[in-house]
Amino acid sequence: MATTNIPRFDLVDLRLFVMVAESNSFTKGAEKVFLSVAAASLRIKSLEERLGVQLLYRNKRGVSSTRAGEVLLVHALRVLDEIEQLQNEIQPFSQGVRGHVRLFANATAICEFLPEVLARFFETNPAITVDLQERLSAEIVHAVLEGVADIGVISARVAADGLETLPYKKDQMVIVAPQNHPLAEVESVHFADALDYEFISLDSRSASYSYLQQEVELLGRAMHKRIQVSSYDAMCRMVEAGVGIGVLPEMAARRLARLSRIAIVQLRDEWATRELRICVRKQSELRTFARELIDFILQI
Template sequence: MSFDLTDLRLFVHVAEAPSLTQGARRACLSTAAASARIQQLEARLGKRLFYRSARGMELTRAGQRLLTHARRMLRQIDHLMQDMAGDDDHTGHLRILANTTAVTELMPAVLGNFLAARPHLTIDLRERLNHEVIRGVEQGSADMGIVAGPVSTLELERYHFSTDRLVLITAPDHPLAQRQSVVLEDMVEDFHVGLPDTSSLMQFLTRRFQGVGAQLKLRVQVASFEAICRLVASNVGIGVIPESAALRHRQLMTLALVHIDAPWAVRERSVIVRDTATLPGGGMALIEALKHYGWRTGEVADSQR
């Protein structure tokens, strides 16, 4: 069975829209032409790929299976074209899914010098929850993912590159600032300053509080770790953020850092890929850059030293 790449790209565009009109526009086709192509693809496969309704296009189970394979095939075609256009790691395009800390703290620190040395390499970096990162790499919608903490990635290649930990930050005169360490129960009565509900860190902390039968009491939610630190330093509330971010911001403002005595506070960072042999240009070089960052900053687990 042969596949037309235009049909596959159209199918993916419609599935991700999910609207025939929007998908057709992304594929630079008229709605009528797109509809005819989708119907021809369904006839060729002998499977219905979409449920059509006034609300849009919804994938059938056969459509969901095709979407996974189509994404992988198209990514490989893109990688082939990139490899033919250049013979080193300085060209190409990488799509990366990562959790909150990686998007806001880690990747900006790593990508500065990395991309400056590779002017023809482009990167699409998007924030996702851990399970969404894993699914995206498994399904081929991303070249690589960055996850934190214990995750199951049996079908993927995983490379540990650093270890950070979550810490409690408070104003210096807060009662908890005098403690050597705290546990989760010590933090349930205080108001917290946190990230938006959509962030992976916020959802992780919310689940931890629910696990001890408590509610994470939020006084204000802001968009960055810097904003959290500024508000905490003003005694607006307490916060839980990565130690690497807390140490960096403590250089500019007065904060107390308190150790959290819990296994979940340790956050091992790993990069996951389906197969390093099929990574586009720059992929392996970026993995090495992440490893180097871990060694350089000292954010490496004792077992890796």
């Protein structure tokens, strides 16, 4: 029976070729795999000889892929992705498993829900690190789609086409006011009526500020911001001092009301009740410890 001579592929060569082809530069490609330019050039030349085809056009401005090189690039990317997935699946079975999860969420989830989740997660996964970042829901959707974030916690009002989503929790936005403020005498109020008063808001770079500002603009009104602060805790301290009123999640308000003399007033607006959802590109493609983190988030 006749046998076919199939070239043997080295993973270092494949990674090098991908880096060179994508950057159109031997220098940049070699740097990314920690090789000298001379060594990188020699490896690519050897790969071309084994395959019997030219993979790259070389010129003064750099390199570009030949048709054969374009075909190899597609398959090399697929092979390297499969190798990475294999490593991710095998890793949890080894001792001292290490990993990293990129989790993007809105301010409510970060302040009220995720601290307990992450504390318990780290108890059973001490070698896993989490990059937790606050973002607007629309930005989170884009980050997950682009692979910048592994897991997102978003508002259910934001479209998440192309992503898998799971229902998470609901939170209610409320107003906090000084105890001697006119609003302290009522149980609930429409947001539009509250805009007659001076506000304490979060920093304009925060997701919560942008979310609230959208509602202000829909009303065709303006929010009279007396001061901007960096946290809900600072907001409630300013409210207690009589500087103005603020808007924050009810869970945060009730927690901080134990430490501050403030009044909590319900918002009657439909948008004030927010449903949170978890979003990922594909759960099946997540690393094992990332899927475990999702389980923790849903259970607590």
